[in-house]
Amino acid sequence: MTKDFNSLSKNELKEIMNKNWMTHDAMWFYNCLQEFGIEKTNKINKAAIRNMAAIEIKRIQKAVGATQINTFDEFKSFFDQAMEIATGKFMKYKYIIPAHNLLQGQWDSCFAYEGMKALGVADRYECGIMLRIDTWLETLGIKFEVEPKVTGCIMHTNGKCFFEYRFFFDK
């Protein structure tokens, strides 16, 4: 025994927890795919994400003591916290806020896409990653538009993934 459990940093613990969670999710996806094929698996995957993300974001809201989000600054602050908690470094995304009411996200590689490639279904996979974010926003009652509107996987068609969210906060 060479390392004490208590010496694990918060980030180390968060990383392993998030990795295990995504592995758990991927194992469900894989087993479902074997049983039903990609069409039904996409449908079930997205239903599970919608249900889970709605609960998840409320828990995060409670954990960080966030209240009703009324301004874009409040949204940015909360979104940063949610992303810090619910994602890991292995997800390799980045996002910027180039202007008021605008958020741009980019993936040069995507763990979900890599997984789908390994399963041989990348060409028919329907993205569940952005659905998680969309569900957060809907649950929080935040009005938004997102471009591009995608059902498949942009990483597969374009070689990289890019999203732009536009919000409608007055302040």
Next chain:
Amino acid sequence: MEHQQLKNMTRGIQKNIPIDKLRELVAKSRWTCDSNWMMAMVMNAGWNVANKMNLQVAQSVGKVEMHRLMKILNLDKPKNENEFMTLVSLAMETFITQDYFDYEFKMNGSGKGVGIIKQCYAYTKVKSINVDKDYECGCFGLRHGWYQAMGLHVKENLVKCLKNGADQCEIEVAAVAFPPKDIS
């Protein structure tokens, strides 16, 4: 405020979230995700397929997560009861939601032991929607995956079960075969 400033500020706020609370939050989200997959599978394929799949998923994930835990803590495969108990306990304390789970685990010094579960999140959940008779416990798959990662063959025997009306689950753990001691 610039975005980077805002990010730095929120990271500062996050430091105030205790590590236990953060762990609990992510663990709960994982098991919520799991239960949503499970119920989606039940709706689409029925209990037999969903139960079978749940065990397979749990076993695969259990193996991976135990490997990760051993790696991050620089731990070797257990060579004796103490190390075995430590690893099982570490996994329980790390990966399972503490708010919904109450358990203890005892070894008797001869490779046998018993796990006692007084409160189980899966049972609580399936009972709450009145499907506890249909659900087959997935925790056996999860632990089987842990044992595989430890390189151990472990036999478990369910003695008492909450699902059968008992006040707690009791799982006998037997035949933990550790590698022979190096006497060279």
